[in-house]
Amino acid sequence: MTSGTRTRGAAVIAVAALGLACAPPAAGQESYEISGDVVAVYNLAGTAHVVRGSGSAVVVRVRRGGGDAERLRVETGEIRGRQTLRVIYPDDRVVYEEMGRRSRTTLRVRDDGTFGDGRRGGGERVEIRGSGRGLEAWADLEIEVPDGVEFSLYVGRGDLSAEDVSADLRLDVGGGQVQASGIEGRLVVDTGSGSVQVRDVTGDLLIDTGSGSVDVAGVRAGQIDIDTGSGGVEGRDLIGDRLRVDTGSGGVELAAVRAPEVFVDTGSGSVDVELLADVEELVIDTGSGSVTVTVPEDLGAEVEIETGSGGIDLDFPVQVRRASRSHVVGRIGDGEGSIVIDTGSGRVRLIQG
Known part of the structure; x- marks a missing residue:
């Protein structure tokens, strides 16, 4: 079973069935805890910053952006042997302004919000573009990874960074710059461009x-x-x-x-x-x-x-x-x-x- 806890704004919501609670995040953020030895996070558009966590669970803080930000959903659960957090975009066209007006990236996304993890077949074609018609929304992530976890991050478009982490990391992005420093563990970086x-x-x-x-x-x-x-x-x-x-x-x-x-x-x-x-x-x-x-x-x-x-x-x-x-x-x-x-x-x- 996945362990997930969410807080939004300054409020703290305790999920009684899981017996977990998070410290309140900064205003405008949602916070989730994902427990497990193998964890993956999926997000189509937005930046992500990974740091060392002090607890036993991966903590993901989500800050939404864009005019359609409220249409995004965040789901957690076990998928193919990994505990996951997925930011779900309910459209096949996503507008992420930080890309620049003429930029675009295309990839296939499965119904469960996963993509780019080496599993062939399935998924609908989704285009991420810097301007034009579509769902104007993205999510910037701040992620804390505890020691010893096998952690994978999949992003369609956006810059990624990781620092001072003692864990096996995979940083995978369709388009964006990647920076990593102070990593103790296996590091895999995959970017389509950047x-x-x-x-x-x-x-x-x-x-x-x-x-x-x-x-x-x-x-x-x-x-x-x-x-x-x-x-x-x-x-x-x-x-x-x-x-x-x-x-x-x-x-x-x-x-x-x-x-x-x-x-x-x-x-x-x-x-x-x-x-x-x-x-x-x-x-x-x-x-x-x-x-x-x-x-x-x-x-x-x-x-x-x-x-x-x-x-x-x-x-x-x-x-x-x-x-x-x-x-x-x-x-x-x-x-x-x-x-x-x-x-x-x-x-x-x-x-x-």
Whole structure:
């Protein structure tokens, strides 16, 4: 069963059947408590800010906006094994002014108000737009997540942020910027369009954006995985077992990296990687763009570098087995690791830090 408690304005409504009560929220807000180890929140339009909670339940404070705000409904309950809160929009056209007049996002929403959670099929087409005809309503959320909860947030359109949370988080938005900092736990960020900024994460980090830049720093993880359809990627102070960056178009800059496995793939764009420790495997592939890799003095690896057009510069001794202007195969140091660099066009530089 779902545990949910709602208060509105300064009044406190006790739900006797559940035996719960919330402290009064700020005027104009509604407050809900959702108890459970796995919790998901769904909202088509509006901002959301996630912080660490001190209680045992997830607390969601809802502030409605827009001329049709009173037509929104908030429902709670268990759906597919998760305790949920869903903001229900009773129209297939939603007007969210913060998007901007010409912006629009389309997605499929099920009758229960869920969407975008990996479950295929079902749901009616809903368009969220910045202006025009439709339900003029949105809901801004403030969410407190207690330690150890597996929490997912799904938003159609709006900016998301999370800070100082000790829980596994999923932040999923159709269109909007995402910022997260001070996260202890697995962090998954998925945005159809919009920039992503992440700081100080201890736990696996997975970022997927259709379009938009990605900026990450201060990550301690087993796995760091960044995928963007278009947009540059910048990373600093990254420590993990495996680092993978894949971008359809956009430059990649990675500094102060400590990971035995590093993979970078970009359709077009320059790549700049600074390694602070030896690697077991480094693979860089770019369709067009220069590649610069800075490595420590004690690097040891079998090396193969190939460029369709552009020279190859090596800043330290290499035991060369085959060499030409555009192709080098050889060994550095003890040769225990593997380095493969391939660019369709662009110069390749391998230099000591």
